[in-house]
Amino acid sequence: MGGMSPLSAALLPGTERALLHRIAVAQAEGRAPSLVGGVVREGEPVWVGARTCVDGHAADGLTQYRIGSITKVFTAVLVMRLRDEGLIGLDDPLEKHLPGTGVGEVTIAQLLGHSAGLAAETPAPWWERTPGTDRPELADVLGERPLVHPTGRLHHYSNPGYTLLGSLIEAVRGVSWAQALRTEILEPLGLDRTTTEPVAPAAGGWAVHPWADVMLPEPAQDLxxxxxxxxLWSTVADLQRFAVFLAEGDDRVLRHSSVEEMRVPSVPPAAGDPAGGYGLGLQLLRKDGRTFFGHTGSLPGFVACLWVSAEDGLAAVCLANATSGPLVGAVAADLLQIVAEAEPRIPEPWKPLPAAEVDQELLALTGPWYWGTYPYGLRIGADRSVSLEPLKGAGRRASFRALPDGGWIGLDGYYQGETLRVVRRPDGSVSHLDLGSFVFTREPYEQGDAVPGGVDQAGWRGL
Known part of the structure; x- marks a missing residue:
């Protein structure tokens, strides 16, 4: 999302009014005792607004709300830290590090992406409204039939799956999940209002009667x-800071490439949810041409949502203290889109590459290349990166990162993970580009080029 610049200062008054109007409508129509929203632009919080039904008392960006399953993102970050330290592998079976769970060979990645086939919930009674002491062992969380789908075949959201990940963190770290969270994420990022128990000022959780304007307090159980x-309990202000981390990474917690990896879809979206998807601990949403990542959350008495659009340099948070009613996921997306449409991101000025990065041999590779008769253009970027773009029609566009050996690795699309390399003739001149066995030549089917299957000796001809 980038550092703050003069162009990313305070929002325009009209934009702020549109944001306030959106959360006011959400609080009124959703019949929430209180609702708080916040927006981040280019790495800086630029707006917080709140609506409440209590005269003389307004919730604000420092008021705690329970954030439900947004907690899972914090857990996923802790797991990714273990991976980055080499203590676990994402493809490791859980049993390798946490034996005796009874869930077979499900992998850590499958647990992160909800494709392990585990049940969505624990056995009765409903775990969100009953004390955690009712389920003292993992066997109590998993029940007699923990797997309800074939492992790795489809997305099936599982709360017990993240209980297993919490226990994995404790087994590998040798400390409690809460202690690992505090020392490895909360303290480095300055999230001092994110806690496992409420710390005043904190909103109370309420159930609002569906057919009458009356309320009932909801229990806040230790899970x-x-x-x-x-x-977890958190605030708009803390979640705004956490959103910046999810967009940019922070080497004290998790490097940028690893938080980017968390956004990559791990399995296809669930049936009936074509706009969604799930990465490694992050929900994904495609809405009105924009891609959001983040997470929703709910527990009795509370609903929460955090969405980030890296492309727009924006993030939005919405929290409310009602069991149901305000659709905070839609509200957070709307807050983000209001700013994106009213005040579109101003691109950084174009500037040439630093002189030290201009490589004449690499520069000579730019321009048109042909895969068969399909024309592509090769462009170079910073840090010796390159991209291949179709010059007409639909084609396989891809970006590539430079490798130490002089080749490149694909970063997206069809060629993600595939290797691009330059193949030279005995005299050192460039013969062709090899991309995962596909040959790109300077001319289409030129005589003498290294075209698989050869070229007809008669050459190009008419009818």
Whole structure:
């Protein structure tokens, strides 16, 4: 999302009024005791607004709300830290590090992306409204039939799956999940209002009657083993800072490439949810041409949402203290889109590459190349990166990162993970580009070029 610049200062008054109007409508129509929203632009919080039904008392960006399953993102970051440190592998079976769970060979990646086939919930009674002491062991969380789908075949959201990840963190770290969270994420990022138990000022959780304007307090249970799936309390201000981390990374917690990896879809979206998807601990949403990542959350008495659009340099948070009613996921997306459409991101000025990065051999590779008869253009970027773009029609566009050996690795699309390399003739001149066995030549089917299958000796001809 980038550092703040003069162009990313305070929002325009008209934009702020549109944001306030959106959360006012959400609080009124959703019949929430209180609702708070916040926006981040280019790495800086630029707006917080609140609506409440209590005269003389307004919730604000420092008021705690329970954030439910947004907790899962914190758990996923802790797991990714273990991976980056070489203590676990994402493809490791859980049993390698946490034996005796009874869930077979499900992998850590499958647990992160909800494709392990585990049940969505624990056995009765409903874990969100009962104390964690009712489920003192993992066997109590998993029940007698923990797997309800074939492992790795489809997305099936699982709260017990994140309980297993919380226990994995404790087993590998040798400390409690809460202690690992505090020392590895909360303290480095300055999230001092994110806690496992409420710390005043904190909103009370309420159930609002669906057919009458009356309310009932909801219990706030300590979830015990389910803590890693949904225990946390936080504020708009803290979640705004956390959103910046999810967009940019922070080497004190998790490098940028690893938080980017968390956004990559791990399995296809669930049936009936073509706009959604799930990465490694992050929900994904495609809405009105924009791609959001983040997470929603709910527990009795509370609903929450955090969405980030890296392309727009924006993030939005919405929290409310009602069991149901305000559609905070839609509200957070709307807050983000209001700013994106009213005040579109101003691009950085174009500037040439630094002189030290201009490589004449690399520069000579730019321009048109042909895969068969399909024309592509090769462009170079910063840090010796390159991109291949079709010059007409639909084609396989891709970006590539330079490798130490002189080749490149694909970063997206069809060629993600595939290797691009320059193949030279004995005299050192460039013969062709090899991309995962595909040959790109300077001319289409030129005689003498290294075209698989050869070229007809008669050459090009008419009818």
């Amino acid at each position: 015990g083993l389910m803590t890693a799936a949904g225990q």
